[in-house]
Amino acid sequence: MRKVACLLLCTVATGAIAAPAMAQEQAAPAAQSPSADAAIDDAAVKEIIVTGSRIVRDGYTAPTPVTVATTEDLLKSTPSSIPDALNKLPQFSNSLSPSKSANNFSNNPIHGNVLNLRSLGIPNNNPKGPLRTLILFDGLRVSPTTYVGTVDTNVLPQLLMQRVDVVTGGASAAWGSDAVAGVVNFVLDKKFTGIKGVAQAGISQRGDAANQRIGVAYGTSFANDAGHILLSGEYNNNEGLIRSKRAIGRQGLTYVGSVVGCTPPAGQPATVCNPGGTSNPYVLRPDVRISAVAPNGRITGSSVTGNPFVGRVINNDGSTRPFNTGTAVGTAGFQIGGDGYDIPPNTHAVAPYKTYQTFGRASYDFSPDITGYVQGGWSRSELRYITQQNVLIPPGGAVNIYKGNPFLPAAIDATLPTASDFITVGQASAGQPSPVANERTDYWMATAGLNGTFGGFSWNASYSHGDSVHKLANSGLYDYKKLYAAADVVTNPANGQPTCRVLLNPAVAAQYTGCVPINILRGNPAATTPAGYAYATGTSRYRAKMKQDSWVAGFNGAVFDLPAGPVDIAFGVEYRRQSLDLVSNANPADLAGSTAAETAAIRANYFAGLRGVPASSLYYWLTNVGEANGKLNVKEAYGEIAVPILKDTPFFRELSVNGAIRVTDYSTSGTVTTWKAGGTWKPVDDLLLRGTYSHDIRAPNLFELFAGAQSGIGIVNDVRNAAGTYGSGLNINANSVTSGNPNLKPEVSNTYTFGGVVTPSFMPGFSLAVDYYHIKVKKLIETLTAQQIVTNCLNAGGTGAEECALIERASPTTFPSLVRIVPANIAFLKTSGIDIDASYRTNVGNGALAVRLYANYLQKFQAQQYTGAPISNYDGKNVIISNPAGFPRWRGNLTVDYSNGPFGVTVSEQYIHKMTLDIPGGPVPIAFVDNKVDAVWYTDLSFRFTVPHGNGNIELFTTVNNLFDKKPPLIGSTIPGVNLPTNIAVYDFIGRAFTTGVRFKF
Structure with missing residues (x-):
């Protein structure tokens, strides 16, 4: 394959360089490259220009594979939204929604x-979400909608979308950074005329997960067809689903070690007895709880x-x-039944x-050679969901209750000799209200441009x-200071009533x-002391504002003719x-200084007058988002050439080559080609x-470069402390802080x-x-997890390794109080397969039959999180992590559509x-008592009845x-209650659901 790639490179080396412009050629007959439209009449099939460097129809004649899907076809089986429908195609996997x-x-x-x-976007459990898929709206780069750099495609107008083009290969030379995995271009129907709309409602068979959608779009010409106007408005509502609404969400199914008191066989390392080790394989058990505390308090x-x-409850x-220690399991710190806690199923x-x-658009033909347009849209996306309960978990989150506290039972108070003595209390779900997160994204975009022809060239700006x-x-969170x-x-x-001790200290009372x-x-403290609970809880807030300005100018056209046809070039800036x-x-970051002494002084001022505050306490339970401020600029020049070599000769009905190059200068990370x-x-x-060969990049985004400290929490197994306070291998929550790295460089990919x-x-x-495709990405921007940092430090002997400097402990033998996480160009991944x-x-008879099959075979998916780490094989694996992922060998989507008169x-x-269970990336292989996950088939059925009305029609539809x-499939987590016990990224857990509605077009 390398020889083929070199041959192609040499062939185009003497030509002009490539561009993302969409060159033009005569469309092939419909019989040779069938249209994505539902029409059967070949004469009605029109030329469509598809995202990429050439005109193609359905992507069947492009050198780079392109999937073309009309919105009409996508919504037939998945009426909720276009992105939801795309996620059923095998090219998309492990998306977020x-x-x-x-x-x-x-x-x-x-x-x-x-x-x-x-x-x-998902290997190595990247918490920021997919970052290597470029999203375009009618050929224009969509600016990020979230501070981590991702694009929520729900903000794009859907009623005026004509189709979606998916370039399933590296496309950075054509479109720039982020197109490592490919490009998704939502193509606008710019010439739509008339009025159309939709009104629909859906609900699951169990009476929940209700949703509604309503929208209308309008298009008309003016000034004797010289101008055209488009307008649309849409509203979508999904009422969501609580985990406890499904039986599997109430069972507490969790993977735990299957061997209690595991002893390593002679000559085997102790790690074989870790949970999931070969001598202590994981097994799925119900009602698993974490032993650290009891819900009411311990x-x-x-x-x-x-x-x-x-130790008492x-x-x-x-x-x-x-x-009550319940039934012991092979995971230290976990138990079945008894006391203990988990993440409750009310999330x-x-x-x-x-x-x-x-959305609105207006275009006008100023002359036969020049057209101008302006377009703009506004959207709002709102989410409201329950987050994890307030808990008080040792070592960093429990509360000290001191002698003399009037709420302290006399028997316990008597065990504390002096006023400075205390007990430490942990508590989980005692019945207190759950915190609630409200997210809102307001997004608007505006574009003004000109395009036309000049001297045989097409141009645009x-x-x-x-x-x-x-x-x-995020409201209802414990405010640690309060x-x-x-x-x-x-x-x-003064009055013999309970009061906050700090209020009796004049030096700090005002705070x-x-x-x-x-x-x-x-x-439940919200019931026993509701005013106190209300004071002790608050709302963690952040606001992220992202802006993008983009100027584009490009030219394309034929420069001269060869015997096989015209040589097309395109170039631009x-x-x-x-x-x-x-x-x-x-x-x-506001609670940290540049030195330990400065940090201590800042924290002492913030928590002035308080005692018993853990060294790792921040502002709120769980949600402490750091600030970030940064900017960058990008200068780019690109070019493209398409050269026909032979045509209409024996064994060479067509032979052509094309090449593209883009030079990009980033103000933050330098120049790349x-x-x-x-x-x-x-x-x-x-x-x-x-065939194609491409060299692609993804430049670090602003958040990766300039992010402030972000707090987190997660269970860490710290086997280093065999002689320490917590013993060997105990699972305890550890606080972490993640921040940006301004020294990051672009990721590099070859496809x-x-x-x-x-x-x-x-x-x-x-x-x-x-x-067939093969993608290898080097210098991948990734972060180690808190567990990996602790484990790597252990493997280095506990000192000396870079990871050890990222761990803070109160003393050398105590559990980590804080783990610092920083992104770096440390990873690589490799994937290959067949589309x-x-x-x-x-x-068929008096009707029309249309069949479409999309399938993918995943040959390989390997990732290495850092140099020296084991190479993890994801292919064929169902990965158990906080945001689970699945990598089936085969995925497919077959659609059969039949229409006859008004019926369809x-x-x-x-x-x-089928897949096998795994947790790639660990120092030793993970074992399960039963690691098999069976194959799954899902069937969607849709009926429609079209009623002609005037110059248009009304379509009634029902989808199941x-x-x-x-x-x-039942697939638990290794942390009790963290998710539904299945792979939420892969499988449907709503069950049978119905949508019915009406579409109209006049």
Whole structure:
């Protein structure tokens, strides 16, 4: 393959250089490259220009594989939205959406509809979401809608979309950064005339997950057809789904070690007895809980050695009882039944969301050679979901209750000799209200441009502005400053009533005005001391504003003719600037100085007068988003050439090559060059062979470069502390802080594809494209997890390694109080596979039959998180992580549509191949008692009835998704309650659902 790539490169080396402009050529007959339209009449099929460097029809004649899907076809089986329909195609996998993201946390804005081509955005558990798929709106780069750099495609207008073009290969030379996995271009129907609309409603068979959609679009010409106007408005609402609404969400299914008291066999390392080790394989068990605390409360420690109450559970009346250890499992710190806690099932499996969209466009032909246009749109996306409960978990989140606290039972108070002595109390879900996150994205875009022809060349010039304001308010969270003030209660000598101790200290009382005592010693503090709970909780907020300005100018046309046809070139320039301004009321960096002494002084001032505040405490429980501020500019020049070599000769009905190059200068990461070479060869009329080789990049985005400290929390197994406080291998929550890295460099990718297209003349209406792809990305921007940092430090002997410097401990033998995480160009990934795209259209009886098959075979998906780490194989694996992912060997989507007069029916079959369970990336292989996940088929059925009315029609439709109510495979997490016990990124858990509505067009 390298020789083929070199040959292609050498062939185009003497030509001009390539561009993202869409060159033009005469469309092939419909029998050879069938249209994506539903029409059967070949005479009605019109030329369509598809995203890429050549004119193609359905992507069947492009050197780079292109999938073309009309919005009409996409919405037949998935009427909820175009992005939802795209995610059923095998080219997309492990995308994010309100139903495919864990909603326990709100630190990362990953809950919109974020498309992921080839799964290239998900390896190594990247929490920011897919970043290697470029999103275009009618050929223009869509600016980020979230501060992490992703695009929520829900903000794009859908009613005026004509089709979606998916370039499934590296396309940086054509479109610039981010196109490592490919390009998704939402193509506007710029000449739509008339009025059309939709009104629909859906609900699951179980009476939940309701949704509604309504929209209308209008298009008209004016000034004797010299001008054209488009207008649209849309509203979508999805009411979401709580995890407890499904039986599997209430069972507490979790993977735990299967061998209690595991002892390594002779000659085997201790790691074989880790949970999931070969001597302690994972097994799925119900009602698994974390042993650290009990929901109502547990006394986890004391300043008095040997205090008899340590370890006991606190009852609602203030009395205590022994902790019920339930049934032991092979994971330290976990148990089945008894006391203990998990993430309760009242969090959202599907985040409720609403979207509002408006769009307008006006174009005018100033002359036969010049057309001008302006267009703009505004959209709002709103999400509201329940996040993880407030918990008080040791070592960094529990609360000290000191002697003399009037809420402290006398028996416990008697075990504390002095006023400075205390017990430490942890608490989980005692019945307190759940925190709620509200996310809102306001996005608007505006473009003005000119295009025309001059001297045989086509040209275009445009200016675009994109502006996004993303806000989050996570309310009901413990405000640590107020919590520790409210929990340290004494008796007011003036009136004999409980009061906050800090209010009796004149030096700091003003900082705690309004403090009300909270009682965590009698169950639900929101019930026992509602005013105290209200004081101790607050709202973590941030606002991120992203702006993008882009100037583009390009030319394309034929420069001269060769015997085989014209030589087409395209060239142009682009300039883009972006800015990010993220502000927060809970910036972790505000509690840290440049030295340990400065940090101690800052924290002492913020927590002035308080005692017992853990060193890792920030502003709020869980959600502490750091601020970020930065900007960059990008200068680009590009060129393209398409050279016909032979035509209409024996064994060379067509032979052509093309090449592209783009030089890009980033103000933040320097100058890079991307390129691509490709060619097509048609030995006979019925067969087209094609291949490409490309060199692509993804430059670090503003958040990766300039992010402030972001807080997080997660369970870490710290086996280093065999002689420390917590013992060997205990699973405890550890706080982490992640920040940006201004020294990041672009990721680098090399992609090659080769394949063929068969359009047999003996079978009109049939086309089959089969393409092999191979993608390798180096210098991948990734971060290690807190667990990996701790493990790497351990493997280095506990000192000396770079990772050890990222871990903070109160003493060398205590559990980490904080783990710092920084992104770097440390990883690589490699993937390869085969895409199959087949279509067939014919007449059957008095009706029309259309069949479309999309399939993908995943040959390889490998990733290495950092140099020296083991290479992880993801292919064929169902990956168990907080945001799970799946990499089936085979995925397919088969759609059969039949229409006869006013009636139409569509059957869509989605196939997901069997997989095996795994957690790639660990130092040793992970073992399961049963690691098999069976293949799954989903069937969607849609009926429609069209009623002619005047110059248009009204279409009544009903769609049944998951017709046979296929249940998702049971796949737990390794953390109790973190998700529904299935792979939410891959499988449907809503069950059979119905949508009915009306579409009209006049």
